[in-house]
Amino acid sequence: MGQEPITITTPLTEELVASLRAGDRVRITGTIYVARDAAHKRFIAALDRGEALPFDIRGQIIYYMGPSPARPGRPIGSAGPTTSYRMDAYAPRLLALGLKGMLGKGERSAEVREAIQRHGAVYFAAVGGAAALIAQSIREAEVIAYDDLGAEAVRRLRVEGLPAIVANDSHGGDAYQSERARYRKG
Amino acid sequence: MRELEAAAITEAVARLCIEANYNLGEDVLAGLRQARETEESPVGQGVLDMLLRNAEIAAQGEYPLCQDTGLAVVFVELGQEVHVVGGDLNAAIEAGVRQGYAEGYLRKSAVARPFSARINTGDNTPAIIHVTIVPGDRVRLLVAPKGGGSENMSYLRVLPPAKGRQGVIDFVVESVDQSGGNPCPPVVVGVGVGGTVEQTMLLAKRALMRPLGQPHPDPEVAELERDILERVNRLGIGPLGLGGTSTALAVHAETFPCHIASLPVAVNLQCHSARHKETVL
Structure with missing residues (x-):
């Protein structure tokens, strides 16, 4: 902490991803995509059938999130991250296809951490449970696929200054592991 | 026999669902402020500041504390002198959950056919209802929306009695350790010790309903809570x-006698958004 957060804009370039280090505080601005458990299952089923995904994931960030309903006149309801490990089974395949960023909460599996490094990607941690606060940084939201999934539908968001922390960087850095070790006693 | 309209129960449950999801209790806010004062990590301090700010925004009534507004867990203490009229108790509670989650713009997170189709039921029912019959002519209703992230970090083990107190402590600490950041710490650690296994888990859940940090009235259990909390907060x-x-704001334990062969222990973690509201009708 101490330093000002790094402002990053989407889509993510290789240079930008390479410059990020575990523990960096960031503010994300631009377009990001929302998908969680059920949508990921459909993504993989679509790929298995040889079909395209509902959006071009290259260079993009997927936010693991299922919002509460929007009140009239608001783009979205509360919108904090869900736990990322449940997407671990799907993430390496999407990273191989060019996905550059994931935004969620909690530690990733060894397979995902390895894939992040191999494909030059980044995993951001948003603050779980700060859902009303995070909603303030979401300017627009639109369901773009799997409407029938309700809260689990795929959404496109326009965000401005969404706060997050680099949890896993493209160089093998892992803020969860290193920070936890720092404060572990006995 | 006192008569109580089912509609009054529906109304109360709906209101409690909304209140719980927008207004974090003063006890939890105090716990978060206390954690902010003692937290050593600058990142952790920043996170706690965000959680306190989040609670302020939610209290304005437009955005719930968390997008995961939970399954609605409802504890009912039904006085045996009460006669519910104009509908049945369970249906009245379900109707209250349906109404509260619709009117409060709360997320519907229940899916039917859990191991196959997983179709959203659309109105956040069924509620998870626990009824106890008690003396008197009142009905106490407690609504606790429970998020999936922390509920997923639940543990049950039946220890050999020889493991004793230390075995209980080690199992709870191990459970919190392996949960890491997943249950959204700082958590409240609900611990159940004793009973038969279904009851052990219910003890752990019930323990979460106690006002935050209020020690167990039995000094021996209170000491167990303190010792576990101390260990948990050294995990980093x-x-x-x-x-x-x-890592934890508090450890709450509840106990019950158990079989001579068993020492069952359950852990049910509660995220920092420790939501529950109650009323008496």
Whole structure:
């Protein structure tokens, strides 16, 4: 902490991803995509059938999130991250296809951490449970696929200054592991 | 026999669902402020500041505390002198959940056919209802929306009695350690010790309903809570698992006699958004 957060804009370039280090505080601005458990299952089923995904994931960030309903006149309801490990089974395949960023909460599996490094990607941690606060940084939201999934539908968001922390960087850095070790006693 | 309209129960449950999801209790806010004062990690301090700010925004009534507004867990203490009229108790509670989650713009997170189709039921029912019959002519209703992230971090083990107190402590600490950042720490650690296994888990859940940090009235159990809390906060997990000294805000344990062959222990974790509201009708 101490330093000002790094402002990053989407889509993510290789240079930008390479410059990020575990523990960096960031503010994300631009377009990001929302998908969680059920949508990921459909993504993989679509790929298995040889079909395209509902959006071009290259260079993009997927936010693991299922919002509460929007009140009239608001783009979205509360919108904090869900736990990322449940997407671990799907993430390496999407990273191989060019996905550059994931935004969620909690530690990733060894397979995902390895894939992040191999494909030059980044995993951001948003603050779980700060859902009303995070909603303030979401300017627009639109369901773009799997409407029938309700809260689990795929959404496109326009965000401005969404706060997050680099949890896993493209160089093998892992803020969860290193920070936890720092404060572990006995 | 006192008569109580089912509609009054529906109305109360709906209101409690909304209140719980927008207004964090003063006890939890005090716990978060206390954690902010003692937290050693600058990242952890920043996270706790965000959680306190989040609670302020939610209290304005437009955005719930968390997008995961939970399954609605409802504890009912039904006085045996009460006669519910104009509908049945369970249906009245379900109707209250349906109404509260619709009117409060709360997320519907229940899916039917859990191991196959997983179709959203659309109105956040069924509620998870626990009824106890008690003396008197009142009905106490407690609504606790429970999020999936922390509920997923639940543990049950039946220890051999020889493991004793230390075995209980080790199992709970191990459970919190392996959960890491997933249950959204700083957590409240619900611990059940004793009973038969279904009851052990219910003890752990019930323990979460106690006002935050209020020690168990039995000094022996209160000491167990303190010892576990001390160990848990040395794990280094910290706020949201990003490192620090505030891994748990409190440990709440409940106990019950058990079989001579058994020492069952259950752990049910509660995220920092420790939501529950109650009323008496």
